[in-house]
Amino acid sequence: MPTRAATSLRSTVRGFRGSFKLGDLTLRVLAGLVLAYLFVPIMVIIVFSFNDPRGKFNYTWQGFTWENWLHPFKYPALAEALRMSLNVAAVSTAIALVLGTLVAIALVRQRFRGSRAVDTFLVLPLTSPEVVMGASLLTLFLSMGWPTGYVTILIAHVAFEISFIAMTVRARIRGFDWTLEDASLDLGASSTRTFFTVTLPLVMPGIVAAAMLSFALSLDDFIITYFVSGSTVTYPLYVNAATKAAVPPQINVLATAILLISLALLVLGTTYRRRKLPR
Amino acid sequence: MPGAAGGARRRSRIAPYLMILPALAYLGVFYVVPFFSLLRTSLSTMGGSVYLPQLTFAWDFGNYGQALSDYRDQILRSFGYALTATVLCALLAFPLAYVIAFKAGRYKNLLLGLVILPFFVTFLIRTIAWKTILADNGTVVSVLGSVGLLPSEGRLLSTSWAVIGGLTYNWIIFMILPLYVALEKIDPRLLEASRDLYGTNRRMFGSVILPLAMPGVLAGSLLVFIPAVGDFINADYLGSTQTTMIGNVIQKQFLVIKDYPVAAALSFVLMALIVVGVLLYTSALGTEDVV
Numbered sequence: 001m002p003t004r005a006a007t008s009l010r011s012t013v014r015g016f017r018g019s020f021k022l023g024d025l026t027l028r029v030l031a032g033l034v035l036a037y038l039f040v041p042i043m044v045i046i047v048f049s050f051n052d053p054r055g056k057f058n059y060t061w062q063g064f065t066w067e068n069w070l071h072p073f074k075y076p077a078l079a080e081a082l083r084m085s086l087n088v089a090a091v092s093t094a095i096a097l098v099l100g101t102l103v104a105i106a107l108v109r110q111r112f113r114g115s116r117a118v119d120t121f122l123v124l125p126l127t128s129p130e131v132v133m134g135a136s137l138l139t140l141f142l143s144m145g146w147p148t149g150y151v152t153i154l155i156a157h158v159a160f161e162i163s164f165i166a167m168t169v170r171a172r173i174r175g176f177d178w179t180l181e182d183a184s185l186d187l188g189a190s191s192t193r194t195f196f197t198v199t200l201p202l203v204m205p206g207i208v209a210a211a212m213l214s215f216a217l218s219l220d221d222f223i224i225t226y227f228v229s230g231s232t233v234t235y236p237l238y239v240n241a242a243t244k245a246a247v248p249p250q251i252n253v254l255a256t257a258i259l260l261i262s263l264a265l266l267v268l269g270t271t272y273r274r275r276k277l278p279r
Numbered sequence: 280m281p282g283a284a285g286g287a288r289r290r291s292r293i294a295p296y297l298m299i300l301p302a303l304a305y306l307g308v309f310y311v312v313p314f315f316s317l318l319r320t321s322l323s324t325m326g327g328s329v330y331l332p333q334l335t336f337a338w339d340f341g342n343y344g345q346a347l348s349d350y351r352d353q354i355l356r357s358f359g360y361a362l363t364a365t366v367l368c369a370l371l372a373f374p375l376a377y378v379i380a381f382k383a384g385r386y387k388n389l390l391l392g393l394v395i396l397p398f399f400v401t402f403l404i405r406t407i408a409w410k411t412i413l414a415d416n417g418t419v420v421s422v423l424g425s426v427g428l429l430p431s432e433g434r435l436l437s438t439s440w441a442v443i444g445g446l447t448y449n450w451i452i453f454m455i456l457p458l459y460v461a462l463e464k465i466d467p468r469l470l471e472a473s474r475d476l477y478g479t480n481r482r483m484f485g486s487v488i489l490p491l492a493m494p495g496v497l498a499g500s501l502l503v504f505i506p507a508v509g510d511f512i513n514a515d516y517l518g519s520t521q522t523t524m525i526g527n528v529i530q531k532q533f534l535v536i537k538d539y540p541v542a543a544a545l546s547f548v549l550m551a552l553i554v555v556g557v558l559l560y561t562s563a564l565g566t567e568d569v570v
Contacts, residue, residue: 118303132546
C-alpha cells in the first residue's frame with residue numbers, strides 16, 4: 001500500500017516516530033490491563049469451582065478438590081433451577097423470535113406509513129430500567145389477579161426480548177439484495193414459497209444471532225424475573241437465595257460449564273462463518 | 280428500480296401491518312398497559328392488611344411527595360453512582376476499544392470474543408465474585424492497605440466505591456462495543472491526514488478521534504447509565520445500608536414491605552428523571568442517532 005509506506009517515510013523524516021511508539025506501547029499496556037480486569041472475577045469463579053469449602057459459604061479458599069466437578073448436579077434444587085431457566089429461555093426466545101423477526105422484516109423490506117413510529121416504539125423497552133419494567137408488570141398481574149409463576153416469567157421475558165431481536169435482525173438484514181424475491185415471484189413461485197425458499201434463508205444469519213442474544217439475556221435475567229416469579233425458581237433466583245443461606249461450589253461449576261459451552265459455540269460460529277466466506 | 284414497482288403491485292398494502300401487528304399488540308398489552316397500571320397504582324391509597332392489600336384509586340399525589348421526601352438520598356445517590364460508573368466505563372473502555380479497532384490486526388475478532396466472554400457468566404455470580412475479591416481479608420485490601428490507597432473506611436467491601444466498581448464492571452461491555460463500532464468506522468486515511476496536519480498525537484486525538492468517537496460514547500453512556508441507575512444487585516451485594524439505591528427501595532417496597540403506591544410512585548420518578556436526563560444529554564451533544 002503506497003499510502004502506508006509514504007506515511008511511515010514521512011514520520012521517519014519528521015522524527016516523531018519514536019515518541020509515537022512510546023504512546024503506542026502505553027496504549028497497548030492499558031488495553032491489556034483493562035482486558036485483564038474483565039477476567040479477574042471470571043478467574044475467581046473458575047478457581048473457586050475447585051474449592052473444598054468447610055462451611056456453607058464458598059467465599060474463602062480452603063483446599064483443592066475435584067469433588068464439585070464430579071457431582072455438578074448434587075443439589076437437585078440447583079439442577080431444577082437451571083432446567084427451569086433453560087426452559088424459560090428456549091420457550092420465550094421461540095415466541096419472541098417470531099414476533100420480533102416479522103417486525104424487523106417489515107421495517108427493512110417495506111415502506112409504510114408509521115414505520116418510524118414503530119422504530120421508536122421498539123427502542124422504548126430497551127431504555128426502561130429493568131426494575132421499572134418488573135414493577136409495572138407486577139402491578140398488572142396483581143390488578144388482574146393473575147398468580148405469578150412460570151407463565152408470568154415467560155410473558156415478561158418475551159416482552160423484553162422482542163425489541164432486542166427486532167433490532168438485531170433489522171441491523172443484520174439491512175441492505176440485502178431483495179430483488180431476489182421479485183425474481184422468485186417472476187419465476188412463478190407463490191409468495192408463501194418465496195418467503196420460505198428465498199426470504200427466510202436470507203435473513204437466517206440475523207435470526208440465529210438474535211436468538212443467541214435473546215437466549216443469553218433470558219438466562220441471565222434476574223431483576224425482572226425477581227418481580228414476577230412467584231414461587232418459581234430460575235437459575236439466577238436460586239443463586240440469589242443461596243447467598244442468603246448456603247452457597248455450594250456447584251454454582252461455580254455450572255457457571256464455568258456455561259462459560260465453556262458458550263466459548264465452544266463462539267469458536268464453532270466463527271470457524272463456520274470463515275468456511276462459508278470463500279464461496 | 281424496476282423491481283420495486285412490480286413488488287409493490289404484487290405485495291398487498293396491508294402486509295406490513297399484518298407483520299408488525301403481533302409484536303405491537305404484545306408490547307401494547309405487556310409493556311404499555313403495565314405502565315398505566317403502575318401509574319394507577321402510584322395514585323392509589325393502600326388499605327387492608329399486609330397479607331391482603333386493598334388498593335383504591337384516589338388521585339393520591341401524596342405518594343409522590345412521600346417518595347421524593349423519604350428517599351431523596353437514594354435518588355441522589357443512584358444518579359451519582361450511575362454517573363460515576365458511566366465515566367469510569369468510558370475511561371476504561373477507550374484504550375481497549377481503540378487498540379481493538381486500530382492495532383489488533385488479525386487478532387481483532389479474537390479480542391472481541393475475549394471481551395464478550397466474561398459476560399456469559401451470570402451477572403449475579405460475577406457480582407458475588409467481586410465480593411470475594413474485595414473481601415476484608417482478601418489480597419486486594421491488604422495490598423492497597425500496605426500502599427496506603429484504601430478509602431477512609433479502611434475497607435473496600437460495603438463502601439460506595441465497591442458499588443460503583445460493581446456497576447462499572449457489570450455494564451462496561453455496553454460501552455466497549457458501541458465505542459469499538461464508532462472507532463472502527465473511522466477511515467485510517469483520515470488519521471494519517473490528521474497526523475500530517477496536527478503533528479502531535481494529543482491534538483490528533485482531540486480534534487479527530489474524539490469527535491468521531493462521540494456517537495459511540497453517547498450510545499455507550501446511555502446503555503451503561505440506564506441499567507446502572509435502576510440496579511439494586513450491586514448495592515445489595517457489594518454495599519451496605521449506607522449505599523442503598525432507588526432500585527433497592529423499589530424492590531423492597533414492592534416485594535417485602537408491599538407498600539405498592541409509594542413504590543410505584545418512586546418507579547415513575549425514576550423513569551421521569553431518566554427521560555429528562557436522556558433528553559438533556561442527547562440535545563447537549565447534538566447527536567440524534569442514539570441507537
